[in-house]
Amino acid sequence: MALRVVFAPLVVALVAAVGHAAPDETTITEVAPGVYFRKAQTEPVFTGCNQGFVVFRDYVLVIDANFPGQAENVIASIRERTDKPIRFVFDTHYHGDHADGNMQYVKLGATIVAQERSQPLFQTKGTDGFEGAKKSRAAEYGGLSYEIPSLYFSHKLVFDDGQQRVELVFFGHAHTAGDAVAWVPKHKILFTGDACVNGAFNYTGDSNTESWIAVLGAMEDLGVTTVCPGHGEAGGAEVIANQKRWFTELRARVREGIARGETVERVKESLEIPFYKEWTGQEARSRTENIEHVFKELSSPAKPLDEQRRFLRWQALPGAGGYAGLGPWEAIGQTDADTRHDALADLFLGGDSSRHMQLRHRFRDEGEALGEMACYVRRAAARIRTPEDTLHLRRALAVAAIEGGRGDTAAALERLELVRHAALRAGIEADPFFRAIQDHVPPENRPLFDTVRGRAPEALLATAERAGPPEWRADATGGIE
Ligand SMILES: [Zn+2]
Numbered sequence: 184m185a186l187r188v189v190f191a192p193l194v195v196a197l198v199a200a201v202g203h204a205a206p207d208e209t210t211i212t213e214v215a216p217g218v219y220f221r222k223a224q225t226e227p228v229f230t231g232c233n234q235g236f237v238v239f240r241d242y243v244l245v246i247d248a249n250f251p252g253q254a255e256n257v258i259a260s261i262r263e264r265t266d267k268p269i270r271f272v273f274d275t276h277y278h279g280d281h282a283d284g285n286m287q288y289v290k291l292g293a294t295i296v297a298q299e300r301s302q303p304l305f306q307t308k309g310t311d312g313f314e315g316a317k318k319s320r321a322a323e324y325g326g327l328s329y330e331i332p333s334l335y336f337s338h339k340l341v342f343d344d345g346q347q348r349v350e351l352v353f354f355g356h357a358h359t360a361g362d363a364v365a366w367v368p369k370h371k372i373l374f375t376g377d378a379c380v381n382g383a384f385n386y387t388g389d390s391n392t393e394s395w396i397a398v399l400g401a402m403e404d405l406g407v408t409t410v411c412p413g414h415g416e417a418g419g420a421e422v423i424a425n426q427k428r429w430f431t432e433l434r435a436r437v438r439e440g441i442a443r444g445e446t447v448e449r450v451k452e453s454l455e456i457p458f459y460k461e462w463t464g465q466e467a468r469s470r471t472e473n474i475e476h477v478f479k480e481l482s483s484p485a486k487p488l489d490e491q492r493r494f495l496r497w498q499a500l501p502g503a504g505g506y507a508g509l510g511p512w513e514a515i516g517q518t519d520a521d522t523r524h525d526a527l528a529d530l531f532l533g534g535d536s537s538r539h540m541q542l543r544h545r546f547r548d549e550g551e552a553l554g555e556m557a558c559y560v561r562r563a564a565a566r567i568r569t570p571e572d573t574l575h576l577r578r579a580l581a582v583a584a585i586e587g588g589r590g591d592t593a594a595a596l597e598r599l600e601l602v603r604h605a606a607l608r609a610g611i612e613a614d615p616f617f618r619a620i621q622d623h624v625p626p627e628n629r630p631l632f633d634t635v636r637g638r639a640p641e642a643l644l645a646t647a648e649r650a651g652p653p654e655w656r657a658d659a660t661g662g663i664e
Contacts, residue, residue, distance in 0.1 A: 204416050211260055215370035220411040232280045232413055235374045236261055240344045242270035246365045246374045247281045252323045254284030269293045273351055274332055275376025276359045277301050277309040279316055285330035298353045299335035301361025338568050355571025357395040371408040379426045381415030383463035387476035392430045397570030399427040425462045432456050437477045447478045527559035531579040532572050553601055557608035564609045580606055581623035
């Protein structure tokens with residue numbers, strides 16, 4: 184593999200350097216003083232992920248570890264530029280081409296950092312992948328042992344020594360549930376990991392493409408001028424726009440195919456997205472893994488993701504920020520309203536949309552159930568931190584709106600009203616409410632939703648006016664799984 188070193192002290196030269204497509208080369212570009220982008224060769228051999236490293240006054244922060252063998256090359260390249268210690272490595276996510284080389288840096292005394300939702304992924308799929316690679320890539324992995332990150336952050340972690348500033352930021356579920364990006368605000372440079380790639384590199388197996396599009400929107404809102412993607416060439420803000428357009432168009436075309444009653448095979452055969460070929464040089468229909476994943480997302484009812492469940496369980500461990508030592512599923516059965524509402528709000532934002540349905544029978548009437556729902560919907564709304572949180576709250580409301588109907592128009596209508604008023608009491612406007620949730624109604628309930636939408640009688644308005652949390656029926660039993 185050719186290693187071409189590019190020095191680009193001037194902005195003009197920089198744009199030229201990062202815009203130069205050389206898939207058969209590995210290049211290192213100084214994209215800002217002390218901020219380096221290492222673009223990995225992808226053709227004819229895929230060597231690993233793109234990386235970054237940032238030289239601070241006293242230490243070096245590396246963005247993504249790469250495979251173990253590539254990590255050694257990267258360390259050598261860093262050593263050619265600075266003798267400061269490599270103190271931190273940020274894994275943008277758990278995939279092997281980004282994180283399997285962690286131990287090479289730990290050996291040198293570095294601490295590996297990641298977003299906290301990736302912890303259960305490192306512990307399960309990451310470990311399995313590493314063990315598999317030890318067999319299939321024995322020469323490289325040999326006697327190495329897996330190093331899982333030991334420092335986690337929830338939404339933001341800032342490195343700032345007065346000269347350099349790098350912000351690790353979590354925007355929600357994109358390529359994986361625990362993706363985060365590295366933002367260099369002074370120079371408007373964004374290292375995206377695989378939440379954004381430049382070319383036909385997307386793998387969607389761990390993704391949520393709906394949330395991913397929202398995450399890409401949040402990245403655009405940063406005002407990025409240089410995008411250093413997880414794979415492919417660096418570029419400007421258009422790299423994010425292209426990535427977002429791919430998933431937006433793919434979802435639209437697949438949704439149309441499903442509406443026409445097509446099978447996944449038929450959708451794969453007939454898919455036409457000309458823009459994709461302009462962007463990547465490949466036909467959209469050649470991306471079968473992406474198409475199959477999106478087809479599955481759009482044709483099956485929304486359900487909580489396993490890793491999110493695991494994350495919530497882990498988060499709820501005593502001493503790890505739980506609910507008075509209880510897990511969320513125990514906490515929602517508590518008589519203490521604060522504990523109960525905290526747990527329900529977190530389950531909502533964690534993607535678990537249906538728990539409140541199981542609590543309904545504990546209340547004397549719909550008014551009480553409504554009051555309860557309004558309390559935790561309001562609490563969840565106040566906790567929104569990422570675009571993914573917003574999506575989860577909308578989905579929870581959409582599921583709540585229709586689920587109680589069970590195919591019965593009158594019951595569904597009543598339920599929709601109930602949820603709308605709960606949302607109103609939680610500060611979510613009435614009119615945008617329908618628009619906000621319409622895309623999240625489970626496919627099997629869409630006809631019913633469309634039927635009841637717009638009728639909106641005010642019959643339940645009076646019950647919505649009740650103030651405060653309702654009295655909890657401590658004597659009620661059962662109903663919570
Ligand atoms: Zn990846």
